[in-house]
Amino acid sequence: MMPQKYRRPPIVEAVVEVRVSPPLTADLLDKLQVRLRSDYPLPPQRTFNMHFQVGEETASVREEPLGYRLTSADASEVVSIAPIAISTSKLPPYQGWEPFVDRARKNWEIWRRVAGHRQITRIGVRYVNRIDIPNPTEESITIEEYLQYSLRFPPAAAAAGIGPLGHFAVNVEVPLGKDKCKLILNASSAPSPLVKTVSFILDLDVSLEVDLPQSDDALWAFVGRMREHKNFVFETCITDRARALFS
DSSP: OOOOOOSSOOEEEEEEEEEEESOOOHHHHHHHHHHHTTTOOSOOEEEEEEEEEEOSSOEEEEEEEEEEEEEOTTSSEEEEEETTEEEEEEOSSOOOHHHHHHHHHHHHHHHHHHHOOOEEEEEEEEEEEEEEEEOTTOOOOOGGGTBSOOOOOOHHHHHTTOOOOOSOEEEEEEEOSSTTOEEEEEEEEEOOSSTTEEEEEEEEEEEEOSSOOOSHHHHHHHHHHHHHHHHHHHHHHBOHHHHHHHO
């Protein structure tokens, strides 16, 4: 199925992540966040690993500094850096793949200049979509009219009056069948920010962890292929009724 261009794409977050080895030192992370600040000028947020230890009579929590989360002036772009990863995110308004991937590549080039060559251990392209369905009468929505899933109770339960399905969550992790990639799919109902509207989340994460490209040109060419795979999965997951909402 060919991907389509939508006037109002339902994307609420797009992410490109690259993981590396060996990890960066704290000094290099500090230097990296300074280099990135020109494009992400809002005050940086530190990120932490939380370590919990529970004894028979006491419990303790230890915070271990992990990295930084940097935000653009209009809060629509985020870059997160950690010892083993850099991820570039675009929040609404999403203005298309080209400016987004250009930003991700620019951030990676800054990373390379600061950190030097590192072995790439994982590449991920993730898109979180929120499908908003107007529901002025506040009636039950049939999920299968919008998502290509069979989310229904067994016939005997339905015959007994159970249903239709209201809130739901689905998590799937499978080989994608293309380029040795893996797909993680999360679909769920979600509180809607809009009045008299029902919202669903369709979260698609395509990743590669084997036979990874190591040169920059090969890396970004493959990232483009992963986006194509993501588009294919998205189109197979939605119905024409869903497409009409953002076409």
